[in-house]
Amino acid sequence: MADSQASEPQQPSLYERLGGYDAIYKFAGEVLRTCMKHPAIGHIWSHMSESTFQKEHINFVDFLSVHWGGNAQYRGRDMVTAHRGMGLTEVHWQAVMECMDECYDNFAVPADIREEVTAFLTKFKPAVIGSPSYRDVVLAHPEMDVAKGMKSVGITWPKP
Ligand code: HEM
Numbered sequence: 425m426a427d428s429q430a431s432e433p434q435q436p437s438l439y440e441r442l443g444g445y446d447a448i449y450k451f452a453g454e455v456l457r458t459c460m461k462h463p464a465i466g467h468i469w470s471h472m473s474e475s476t477f478q479k480e481h482i483n484f485v486d487f488l489s490v491h492w493g494g495n496a497q498y499r500g501r502d503m504v505t506a507h508r509g510m511g512l513t514e515v516h517w518q519a520v521m522e523c524m525d526e527c528y529d530n531f532a533v534p535a536d537i538r539e540e541v542t543a544f545l546t547k548f549k550p551a552v553i554g555s556p557s558y559r560d561v562v563l564a565h566p567e568m569d570v571a572k573g574m575k576s577v578g579i580t581w582p583k584p
Pocket of ligand 1: 465468476479480483484487499500501502506507512516517520545546548549552
C-alpha cells in the first residue's frame with residue numbers, strides 16, 4: 425500500500441551522512457593534498473597554478489555534493505572533457521585509490537561509507553582513464569592545428 429511505503433524510514437543521503445558541504449570540502453581538500461604528495465601522481469600538480477587548483481577543488485566538491493544529494497551547483501566540465509588528453513592510466517587510478525584509503529583512515533570513515541564512495545568514484549573510471557596524452561598527439565602530428573583537438577587528426581576518445 426502507498427501509505428505503508430511512504431512511512432518506511434529513508435536512509436539519509438550520502439551528503440548528509442558525510443556531514444554536508446563543509447565536511448566534503450575538507451575531505452576533498454585532504455584528498456588533493458594527499459594526491460599532491462603521492463610519488464606516482466604528485467608531479468601532476470607541479471605546474472598547476474593556484475587558481476586552477478582552487479577551481480579544481482571547488483568543482484570537485486560541488487560535483488560530489490550534487491551527486492550525493494546536496495543542494496549545490498556543479499559548474500565544471502563533464503568527466504570525459506575534463507580528463508581527455510591527460511593520458512591517465514591504471515597507475516594513476518591506483519594512486520588515487522591509495523590516497524582515498526589514506527584519507528578514509530585519517531577521517532575514520534566507516535567501512536560502509538568507504539565502499540559507497542569508492543563504488544561511486546569507480547563508476548567514472550572509464551571516463552577518466554585511458555585517453556591518449558594530448559601532448560603526445562600534438563607532437564606526433566606537426567601539421568595539426570593544436571586548437572582543434574585530437575578529433576581533428578582522427579583520434580576519438582572515448583572510442584565510439
Ligand atoms: C575518481 C574519478 C575522478 C573524478 C570523479 C574526478 C573529478 C574531477 C572534477 C570534478 C574535476 C574538475 C573539472 C573541471 O574543473 O571542469 C577534475 C579535474 C581534474 N582531475 Fe579529476 N577526477 C577523477 C580522477 C582523476 C585522476 C585519476 C586524476 C589524476 C591522477 C585526476 C586529475 C585531475 C586534474 C589534474 C584535474 C584538473 C584539470 C584542469 O582543471 O585542467 N582526476 N576531476
